[in-house]
Amino acid sequence: MNAPKGILMHSREREIECLAHRSLSVKSNRNCVAVFFLAAAIVLPAFAQSGADNYKSKCLMCHGVDGLAATNVGKAMKVTSFKDPAAVKATDAQLFAAIKNGKGANMKPYAGKLTDDQIKSLVAYIRTLQK
Numbered sequence: 096m097n098a099p100k101g102i103l104m105h106s107r108e109r110e111i112e113c114l115a116h117r118s119l120s121v122k123s124n125r126n127c128v129a130v131f132f133l134a135a136a137i138v139l140p141a142f143a144q145s146g147a148d149n150y151k152s153k154c155l156m157c158h159g160v161d162g163l164a165a166t167n168v169g170k171a172m173k174v175t176s177f178k179d180p181a182a183v184k185a186t187d188a189q190l191f192a193a194i195k196n197g198k199g200a201n202m203k204p205y206a207g208k209l210t211d212d213q214i215k216s217l218v219a220y221i222r223t224l225q226k
């Protein structure tokens with residue numbers, strides 16, 4: 096998340112610079128608008144790297160697209176369904192801990208691979224699968 100922040104900061108600086116240039120010439124103003132669009136195009140996908148994206152790339156193969164773990168891998172590894180009453184009753188903190196620190200032999204810890212914010216959005220995504 097350092098790079099997008101850097102870009103944001105950079106665009107902030109440009110903004111100030113642009114405001115300063117605004118009265119000088121229309122041409123430099125146009126360049127400023129282009130810089131804003133470019134910054135937005137780079138920053139937005141990074142923020143959209145939401146729970147859903149991470150779930151699909153990192154969790155789906157075991158937990159299944161619907162979180163029921165009804166896949167071959169899910170069955171072979173005895174992955175529990177997110178709709179299991181225990182998982183529904185589990186607090187966000189418990190699900191967070193299972194992802195961060197791992198659980199049992201097959202649910203590997205994601206500490207160091209995912210940031211706390213990414214894990215939080217995964218918990219939020221799992222909640223949508225429990226509905």
Ligand code: HEC
Binds near residue numbers: 202203221
């Ligand atoms: C290699 C297969 C595998 C992958 C990949 C995997 N899991 Fe799991 N997961 C498991 C298994 C197996 C369990 C059940 C562990 C147990 O209860 O002993 C589990 C349990 C969990 C639990 C706890 C559920 C409960 O009832 O307490 C959560 C939350 C969870 N996984 C989230 C994730 C997320 C999010 C990802 C992706 C970042 C992920 N898992 C990736 C196999 C996997």
